[in-house]
Amino acid sequence: MNQRETALARLERNRLLYLDMLEVLRRGTAQVRRAGEDGVLLYDPPSEVWFVDADTPAVLEEMLPLMEGCTILTGHQMWYKDTLAAHFGFHTEQICRQSAWLGGEPPAPLAFGGELRRLDRSWAVWAEAHYSHSFGGVSYMEESIERGMLGAFVDGQAAGFVSFHVEGSIGMLEVLPQYRRRGMGEALLRGAVALAMEQGKYPYGQVFTDNGPSLALQEKVGMTLSQELLFWIF
Structure with missing residues (x-):
């Protein structure tokens, strides 16, 4: 398999958690900088976002030299959030849950008086x-x-x-x-x-973990929320 195929094989194992990474691969803008059974690193030039997925410290250590010039990233395992923040000197963080519509058909429109x-x-x-x-x-x-x-x-x-x-x-x-x-x-x-x-x-979004009304809205519409947390740091 080539790098893209290897990345897809890894990410499809947990489609909900990685739907943001699958989207930039789907639209063809993401560069696969590292792909293996133990982690995937993507860079998306239009958004200038790095997408990080790593199982072990060894994998993360392998990725760091590839991320030169990183100014914003999203991570899919919480264990390395503080490590990356310290490495890049980032001070702002956002903790999220992935939300996605997994149905085959779109949700029905809702009448709201407009x-x-x-x-x-x-x-x-x-x-x-x-x-x-x-x-x-x-x-x-x-x-x-x-x-x-x-x-x-x-x-x-x-x-x-x-x-x-x-x-x-x-x-x-x-x-x-x-x-x-x-x-x-x-x-x-x-x-x-x-x-x-x-x-x-x-169709996916990311909702801050402390935004109770928005999390409730996702569930009301029928979106599926990831149990795993993601983070943004910049």
């Missing part, structure tokens, strides 16, 4: 202004719109949105305060899953 529409680039400034975890500025929102952003509208007024991050995950789900508790978040997440499947993407 409609979902695809947004165009003219909405980038508005979306950036209303996203509660904004980063990357208007240009990142423009790129997200190109990847596929859905807006929720009630009586012609924009009430929320959802899109895809550059590495492929469903994210940026935001409902404006005055429209919350109407099922709009669920409608947007269902719509994003359907859009991902329509585009041939793997």
Whole structure:
């Protein structure tokens, strides 16, 4: 087997945990920097993210020289989080669970008293202004719109949105305060899953472990949450 085939064989053993890595391989942007039965290292140039999967300290030690210039990474085993943070001098971390739609058909749309529409680039400034975890500025929102952003509208007024991050995950789900508790978040997440499947993407997201409402939303929609934890450090 070549490196890509070896990586896929390893990652498919736990599809839910590694769906983010499988997505960048599926779309053909990931570079396989190391692949074996005991771990896989990917680099995705569009997002500049390193994806780390290692079973043992020896495997991790083999990977470190390959990651020169790393500024952001996601790890799939918690045991080496602090080691990598110290090695690269990273100070910010996010602990997540992987969430994925594993059904063969997309979830049914949910009625919420409004409609979902695809947004165009003219909405980038508005979306950036209303996203509660904004980063990357208007240009990142423009790129997200190109990847596929859905807006929720009630009586012609924009009430929320959802899109895809550059590495492929469903994210940026935001409902404006005055429209919350109407099922709009669920409608947007269902719509994003359907859009991902329509585009041939793997429908997955990553949810912070301390975000109880978002974890509950994933389960309400029918997403499957990984038992294993992942982490981001940068």
